[in-house]
Amino acid sequence: MAETSIRPEEAAHFGAMAGDWWDPKGSSAMLHRLNPVRLGFVRQAIDRHFGTSERDLRPLTGKSALDVGCGAGLLAEPLARLGAAVTGIDAAPELIEAARTHAGESGLAIRYVAGEVGRLDGAFDLVTALEVVEHVADPASFVRQLADRLAPDGLLVMSTPARTPWSRLLTITLAEGTGQIPRGTHDYDQFLSPDQLGETLAQAGLTVVETRGIAFGPGKGLHLSDDLSLNYLVAAVRAG
Template sequence: MAETSIRPEEAAHFGAMAADWWDPRGSSAMLHRLNPVRLGFIRAEIDRHFGSDARTLRPLEGRSALDVGCGAGLLAEPLARMGAFVTGVDAAPELIEAARTHAGQSGLAIRYVAGEVAALDGCFDLVTALEVVEHVADPATFVADLSARLAPGGLLVMSTPNRTPLARLLTITLAEGTGQIPRGTHDYEQFIPPEGLAGLLGAAGLEVRATRGIAFSATRGLHLSDDLRLNYLVAAARAA
């Protein structure tokens, strides 16, 4: 078992991207394109799980949320606007500093912590870890740490690339090869298929409640799909 989920080389890689994290044409451009798609899934699962009104702008009013691997806040800020008391944690101190600065400029009170999820106290109604599990030292330990931070009746949402030839082609060969994603961002051997992630969640006492793919087409761009080959999201909760 690894003592820490953090891989120092990964923290350094993403920390170097902090300066232009919020630039939709910068090194995190792909995350900016992914974010609306991921938010659509998250919002639907929030409404389904907590029974919130799909018409309200603040479905997380009075609830707590933890965004693990928060980067400079691309997801944490929308969660705060949904009414949540948000904590963001990331292994790269440079990203946490950028996140604090941007949240202050946006008038959002978000608690940001440099470190790892295992070091946090307390539990949260919503825990998110998007495009993170493929970068950690020990995925099983990491998923168990996420589960430990989930409050009774809480919801966990994760996303990650699938371990398929298509994901390798589009994510590494093309996206990294053409500079859409910084080179060295992904290691195909760390990609986890849906059944593998479901197994990790089950071992941590959680069960998958919903799975959707993120697909790409020339006409629709990135969009939610039943096609899981490229990238996928899962919503999970405590097993009954």
């Protein structure tokens, strides 16, 4: 029996958001704001790892991608448009149903699965888990499951809030406190520092090849930065 990384209360919390997941002004509004920034990092990581050009419209053609904690498809759909054969998996069946509906309306052939990533078979050229590790029961077990799904020459991309007072202030006190993020979405005790996540990845046989922050500024909004104190992304590969 595969180890479980699912926390039922987390699945229920996010499943309740399925109805307006694709509404940029709904309960997932902050994810809609984050998504272009995250996609920028993912695209840069793809080009560096697979040797593609930023001018390529479909750099993932012929490659497989797995989006873990896919929600209703905010990342899975762009990955499909980049040419990948995409599988999305989420612990909340309500989100998977919403994802299937939206993909169908968008004319995208994406395989969506409700359940536990540890029970999936196969290996994928690209594995993504954005804003997920802070919601799982056991981060070390979860990262091992991601590593198990990664092809030998594959690329893993993760993102998560930083474990800093600044992140707690903006993410929980302000964003949740003012309703920009539904209350109860985050637990600061689950946040990981870049060093903690890097060590967890190393224990799973992976090496971090790039780390970038997602910062916020009044003039720039959310943007990629060298400042890792709010939120950050990592790209990792199998240790050589």
